[in-house]
Amino acid sequence: MSGDQAGIFVGGGGEAYAAPQTLLLKYGNRHGLIAGATGTGKTVTLQVLAEGFSAAGVPVFLSDVKGDLSGMGVAGSADHKLHEAFSKRAATIGLDLVYAACPVTYWDLYGEQGHPIRATISEMGPLLLSRLLELTEPQEGVLNVAFRLADEEGLPLLDLKDLQAMLVFIGENAQSISTRYGLVSTTSVGAIQRRLLVLENQGGAQLFGEPALALADLMQVDAQGRGHVNLLAADKLMNSPRLYATFLLWLLSELFEELPEVGDPDKPKLVFFFDEAHLLFNDAPKALVEKVEQVARLIRSKGVGVYFITQNPADVPENILGQLGNRVQHALRAFTARDQKDLRLAAETYRPNPRFATEDAIRDVGTGEAVTSFLEAKGIPSVVERTLIRPPASQLGPIDPALRAQLLAASPLHGKYEAVIDRDSAFEKLRARAEVAAREANAPAQPEGGLSLDPQEVREFNKGRRYDGGASRAPKPAAPPKSAPRRSDSVTEAFAKSFARQLGTKSGQAIVRGVLGSLFRKR
Structure with missing residues (x-):
């Protein structure tokens, strides 16, 4: 693709009448949603989108909630246990699968698995x-x-x-x-x-x-023109979910405050993935939710795309959900009356496809499959499609600590944030x-x-x-006279x-x- 049609190939249906599903870079800052029940493939979709933005020269920030995204810094391999399945999937959707690593910068609030972030x-x-x-x-x-x-x-x-x-x-x-x-x-x-x-x-x-995080360090591009994937180790941080959500909201606010207006760029300046998005809105006061909605609406003009990842679209307030133009919906389970209501509401947010019932498709898609809708020309949502998500090019799963340490030592930011400054x-x-x-x-x-x-x-x-006050070294003072006021x-x-x-x-x-x-x- 070229010009305003340049985009990220997300997947296809393997059917003659199913169009390939592509997220157009021009609309990458129109925000998005990745939703689905546990184990339906959200993490792979997140990895595929992050790889695509990085390859297009767009820096990415995302959280590694389960510890299995660190492999993005290493190319995938034919030795991987899923290689056969990946190859079959690639052939089905017409993809020439080439394994490649992403330029990854590892971060960790605790300074254990990445550069400290403060x-x-x-x-x-x-x-x-x-x-x-x-x-x-x-x-x-x-x-x-x-x-x-x-x-x-x-x-x-x-x-x-x-x-x-x-x-x-x-x-x-x-x-x-x-x-x-x-x-x-x-x-x-x-x-x-x-x-x-x-x-x-x-x-x-x-x-x-201090040293506090410099936002410019999140927006690096390597010598090959690929955007850096900023990976926050969040497996330990998730033990304090409010700290996790508050930190990400602070980072989003800093991006909003500091980045200049750019209008509608040909591609985003940065893409921000907010995993476990429900933690942001759980028990949040109405005023805070309103401000998040306001930021989500306005930060687009700063060239920042925000993508929420959660189990159920209902976890995201309706006014914010309405601003998410690029959507990947993995399977939703509908065991209870409330589940069935959520499934019906999720289906109603998509532009219908006459070939199938959206509600049935969301319930029936298998692991690695999803119903998708991306913004087309003039920012119009495409009709919903059943889509086989493409395999990732980087390693699926974590890397060992020794390799992570090597990548950290080779990072251009090595040594910048490790030592605490106490002025x-x-x-x-x-x-x-x-x-x-x-x-x-x-x-x-x-x-x-x-x-x-x-x-x-x-x-x-x-x-x-x-x-x-040095009392352990100083001689004890003489007791004051009883008539004197106590000092x-x-x-x-x-x-x-x-x-x-x-x-x-x-x-x-x-x-x-x-x-x-x-x-x-x-x-």
Whole structure:
């Protein structure tokens, strides 16, 4: 194919009257859906589409939920147990099957199976963090105060310890802060801190920090003009489904915010596959679903195609489902009355084919077969067809850890994200202010030099141990006279008094931060 008919061959019917099924690159940013029950072939379809976009020079981002997509970095082989079946399928649909690897960049939030992938707390924003932490409305309000106060005071929120330090300060100064920002409950502060502790125990702390992901690194093209397949290891991440969904939604929002408008390009600038899409919408507040719908509608003009992968089309809200022009529907099971209703509704979303009943076809197609509909010229959906999905060119199934390590070492991004950078941010700045406040208070218990920390103490503090202000080294102060008022030796309290006085005189423009860009600013 050439020109505006260039596309990705997805499969065929093996029948004289069944047209080959092709996803036109010109409409690749019109979004899509891959649906079907477990074991019906969704993963192979995902792999085939990702290969096709990559070969056309379009970078791809997808999640390896089950750990069996890592083989995309290796060419398929005649030694594979499914080679005979693949060869037969290729002959049936008229495909000259040539095995080939894709240029793959491996990512892993935990840094175990790929390059670490991080965002800063500030980039994530209060709305998505509230969703991640399952906060109530009052708790979300306190989190918004923390972000606003951090902006006005020039306290960057980069990692979890920055946010934790900010919340400690707010709890210590709840009365003063409430006067300016509205009621701040110490109970809410404590609840947020406990949620952050749970997130930290689940490994979520590794998501936050620097160096943060540069979106340009997701949009690389190799020397042969093939788009890189960015593969996120998500088998372990799926143990924290809310963290998984929130991270992918954040990434989608960053793409929306940072990429320029391109109109209708000849092919997408990036294709984003959102596997296990139901996790994005489960228990999501109405406002969040509305914003996802808005982003899905508008991000098309940035040249980004979004493809949702889920078991049932009903998992995707109707307003979003209506925007998905390229569809591959594998078999749906209809054992219950609700299943039958979902099957009927799924069939009604396709342009009917007079040769067969769409509802029957969706129920009856076998593994590796699907009913498909792709956008044709002028963006009109094609009639639904029963389609045998083509075999993948890359290896089907995972690769061994040794080979993955070799591919990681050869990656152009090797060494860029592995080392954590911990620059001065809210945690360090609050600590420094507290030290100054304590020195100004001229606490008798402090040795010369005040609260300066030696490197070992800094390391211990950063590991989460509570710093005792050097009390283990300092001589104990003499007890004050009984008649004298008791003087607090808390560093936090000493700083709190100093900072509370500053609070009323500070002014400045808060950094504009809305999750999903300006869309999430209240109108």
